Amino acid sequence: MATAFLTERSLGRIVAGHPWVYASDLLRVEGKPEDGKEIAVRGSRGAWIGVGFFNGKSKIPIRILARRRVPLDEAFFRTRIAQAVARRRDGEGRLPSACRLVWSEGDFLPGLIVDWYAGGAVFQTLTRAMDDRREWLVATLRTLLDPDVIVERNEASSRAFEGLAPRRGIAWGTGATRREVDAGGLRMEADLLEGQKTGSYLDQAENWRRVAARAKGRRVLDAFTYHGGFALACAKAGATRVEGVDLSKDAVAACERGATRNGSLNASWRCANVFDDLNARVRARETFDLVILDPPSFTRSRARLGEARRGYKEIHLKALRLLGEGGRLATFCCSHHVTSEAFRAVALDAAFDERILLRQVEAYGQPEDHPVLPAVPETEYLKGFLFEVAEKG
Numbered sequence: 001m002a003t004a005f006l007t008e009r010s011l012g013r014i015v016a017g018h019p020w021v022y023a024s025d026l027l028r029v030e031g032k033p034e035d036g037k038e039i040a041v042r043g044s045r046g047a048w049i050g051v052g053f054f055n056g057k058s059k060i061p062i063r064i065l066a067r068r069r070v071p072l073d074e075a076f077f078r079t080r081i082a083q084a085v086a087r088r089r090d091g092e093g094r095l096p097s098a099c100r101l102v103w104s105e106g107d108f109l110p111g112l113i114v115d116w117y118a119g120g121a122v123f124q125t126l127t128r129a130m131d132d133r134r135e136w137l138v139a140t141l142r143t144l145l146d147p148d149v150i151v152e153r154n155e156a157s158s159r160a161f162e163g164l165a166p167r168r169g170i171a172w173g174t175g176a177t178r179r180e181v182d183a184g185g186l187r188m189e190a191d192l193l194e195g196q197k198t199g200s201y202l203d204q205a206e207n208w209r210r211v212a213a214r215a216k217g218r219r220v221l222d223a224f225t226y227h228g229g230f231a232l233a234c235a236k237a238g239a240t241r242v243e244g245v246d247l248s249k250d251a252v253a254a255c256e257r258g259a260t261r262n263g264s265l266n267a268s269w270r271c272a273n274v275f276d277d278l279n280a281r282v283r284a285r286e287t288f289d290l291v292i293l294d295p296p297s298f299t300r301s302r303a304r305l306g307e308a309r310r311g312y313k314e315i316h317l318k319a320l321r322l323l324g325e326g327g328r329l330a331t332f333c334c335s336h337h338v339t340s341e342a343f344r345a346v347a348l349d350a351a352f353d354e355r356i357l358l359r360q361v362e363a364y365g366q367p368e369d370h371p372v373l374p375a376v377p378e379t380e381y382l383k384g385f386l387f388e389v390a391e392k393g
């Protein structure tokens with residue numbers, strides 16, 4: 001097996017548990033490492049660090065899988081996946097109707113994501129090494145979970161950095177790729193092949209419930225609603241009026257079906273660009289008691305952070321104008337590059353411009369099935385706050 005020796009400078013981060021070795025962390029490499037294959041990782045003077053997978057085409061040529069001296073063979077792979085799945089089971093050994101089964105670095109399986117939708121599994125293999133092991137993955141999922149379909153959603157643009165082409169399709173099985181699941185107290189639909197992400201925003205399901213717990217008797221606007229998770233949960237919880245907005249026509253159609261499916265809930269939907277829609281509502285002097293903002297990530301890179309901040313600020317400004325004193329804003333950010341503090345600063349900045357004093361009521365994060373490793377900041381991406389308009393000047 002080839003061996004990589006790391007620079008002194010990189011050791012602190014990597015020994016503390018970060019699995020990524022950048023090209024600039026490499027002091028030298030002994031042997032001929034092959035893309036997708038194992039490589040031993042050692043300190044500058046040869047002390048053992050761990051074993052990982054190599055890809056010379058990637059900006060991250062090594063991702064460490066194990067700190068112990070173990071072969072990264074099929075048995076290792078199966079055990080790791082089994083451990084991740086076991087963490088999602090309840091006391092009776094049951095899985096939730098829908099959940100994330102494997103969360104990449106958060107489950108010590110860098111580059112692998114697996115989601116579960118009531119008997120259907122959806123996976124993403126985002127690194128060369130994981131992509132090469134698709135057959136192990138499919139076999140493991142079949143024995144562990146007995147699914148009726150396994151879908152591959154490998155459209156992520158990040159695959160290009162690994163020298164991988166996009167790919168999407170049914171990897172195994174004949175089960176339906178459109179199905180219904182229980183999530184966040186709702187009956188939701190998920191299209192495993194055509195839906196956004198892997199079919200649903202499973203990372204928000206718990207937050208639907210938490211935000212909705214405060215929606216009774218309120219007029220709610222859910223901006224960037226997708227299938228209406230927040231909106232439907234609020235309607236079910238007794239909100240007096242609920243409106244959802246999304247740019248995607250398919251998403252809005254799913255919202256309408258969702259309202260019927262969840263007990264003829266009273267909500268209305270608009271297919272529109274939220275930026276324009278908020279402007280129109282401000283001009284029309286509309287008011288709400290609770291506004292929810294859950295936009296897609298406005299930046300995938302650190303370089304475009306300034307632009308992203310302007311986007312986040314813009315929607316916060318407009319949302320705040322729709323709220324009176326005592327009104328609430330539930331706001332989320334799913335960009336890893338924007339830290340929780342930076343995100344809160346954007347909301348604060350918008351509030352300052354509007355001469356509004358905010359009170360923080362609650363903070364939100366990722367659910368347990370999207371585990372965060374403090375030593376690996378990249379595992380943490382979702383943050384949110386519930387603010388109250390404490391004073392309006």
Ligand code: SAH
Pocket residue numbers: 196200201204224225226227228229230245246247248251272273274275294295296
């Ligand atoms: N709140 C949803 C997830 C939202 S994901 C949930 O909890 O399930 C972001 C959504 O924003 C996507 O559905 C996408 O279609 C939509 N979107 C992206 N840009 C938009 C824009 N400018 N205006 C309106 N919707 C937009």
